[in-house]
Amino acid sequence: MDPSQHGTSRRTENPGAKRAPRLAGRAPAALWPPRFGAAIFDFDGTISDTAALWREVDEAFLGSRGLQVPPDYARTLSVLGFEAGARYTIERFGLRESVQDICDEWNAMGRALYRDEARLRPGAEAYIRALRGRGVSVALATTNDPDVLDSMRGIDMDALFETRVHGKDVPVPKSKPDIYLEASRRLGAAPGDCIVFEDLAVGIRSAHGAGMLTCGVRSNDPTQNAEEVRTVADLFLDDWRDIAL
Known part of the structure; x- marks a missing residue:
C-alpha cells in the first residue's frame, strides 16, 4: 500500500x-x-x-490482538502520522476497528510511556x-x-x-x-x-x-x-x- x-x-x-x-x-x-x-x-x-517506547506500544497493541510485530512495521509507521498509520494497520492486519479507536489507544499508551520515560x-x-x-x-x-x-x-x-x-x-x-x-x-x-x-x-x-x-x-x-x-x-x-x- x-x-x-x-x-x-x-x-x-x-x-x-x-x-x-x-x-x-x-x-x-x-x-x-x-x-x-x-x-x-x-x-x-x-x-x-524513543524507539523502544514505540516498540512497547506495537507489541502491546498487536499482541492483544494475537498478532506478532513484523520486522518492517515500525519502519513503515515512522514516516506516517497517527491517522495514516492506523489506516495502514487496519488494512495490513484486516482489523475491524476504526481509525479513531486505534489512534486513541496509541495516544493513551504513548502518553503513559512518554510521561515517565521520554527524554x-x-x-x-x-x-x-x-x-x-x-x-x-x-x-x-x-x-x-x-x-x-x-x-x-x-x-x-x-x-x-x-x-x-x-x-x-x-x-x-x-x-x-x-x-x-x-x-x-x-x-x-x-x-x-x-x-x-x-x-x-x-x-x-x-x-x-x-x-x-x-x-x-x-x-x-x-x-x-x-x-x-x-x-x-x-x-x-x-x-x-x-x-x-
Missing part, C-alpha cells in the same frame, strides 16, 4: 527549487557557528531516543537553545501526536521551539516534503535558508526535494539504516554532544 494515498499533498516536490548550498566540511564542525537562518528538527530518533538526547536541547541565542529560527516537524509530546515531564516543547508541525497538521507522510515546507512557512523562512535534522532517509530525500539543507542524525533505533542516512544527507551527526558550542 502506498502511504501517500492517505491525503492529498498541498505541496509537492519541486525539481527546480533553489537548493540550499552544501556546507563545506562535515558535521559537527559545519553546524557551529550556524550558517543557516532556520532549523527544522524531527523528534523521535533525532532529538529523543531528550544529551546535547540536543543545548544546541537548539544555542541556535535560538544566535537568532536562528527553530521548528519541530514530527509525525508524532502533540498530546503525546505534551505529556513529557520536564520538557516544555512550546518553550523550546518557535513552532511545531505534527502529522495531524499535514496529512501526508514524510516521503512528501509538506511537513518541512509547512514548518519553514510558519517560521517565515525560505526553504533554501533551512536545515532539516532527521534520522530517516526518506525524510532527508523529501527535504532535499524542497531545496533544504539536511543533516542526518544517527539514532539508537535498530531499524535505522545509518549508512543510507549518511549517504543521502549533506551532513551526518553521530552525537549532539559532538557539536562544540
Whole structure:
C-alpha cells in the first residue's frame, strides 16, 4: 500500500527549487557557528531516543490482538502520522476497528510511556537553545501526536521551539516534503535558508526535494539504516554532544 494515498499533498516536490548550498566540511564542525537562518528538527530518533517506547506500544497493541510485530512495521509507521498509520494497520492486519479507536489507544499508551520515560538526547536541547541565542529560527516537524509530546515531564516543547508541525497538521507522510515546507512557512523562512535534522532517509530525500539543507542524525533505533542516512544527507551527526558550542 502506498502511504501517500492517505491525503492529498498541498505541496509537492519541486525539481527546480533553489537548493540550499552544501556546507563545506562535515558535521559537527559545519553546524557551529550556524550558517543557516532556520532549523527544522524531527523528534523521535533525532532529538529523543524513543524507539523502544514505540516498540512497547506495537507489541502491546498487536499482541492483544494475537498478532506478532513484523520486522518492517515500525519502519513503515515512522514516516506516517497517527491517522495514516492506523489506516495502514487496519488494512495490513484486516482489523475491524476504526481509525479513531486505534489512534486513541496509541495516544493513551504513548502518553503513559512518554510521561515517565521520554527524554531528550544529551546535547540536543543545548544546541537548539544555542541556535535560538544566535537568532536562528527553530521548528519541530514530527509525525508524532502533540498530546503525546505534551505529556513529557520536564520538557516544555512550546518553550523550546518557535513552532511545531505534527502529522495531524499535514496529512501526508514524510516521503512528501509538506511537513518541512509547512514548518519553514510558519517560521517565515525560505526553504533554501533551512536545515532539516532527521534520522530517516526518506525524510532527508523529501527535504532535499524542497531545496533544504539536511543533516542526518544517527539514532539508537535498530531499524535505522545509518549508512543510507549518511549517504543521502549533506551532513551526518553521530552525537549532539559532538557539536562544540
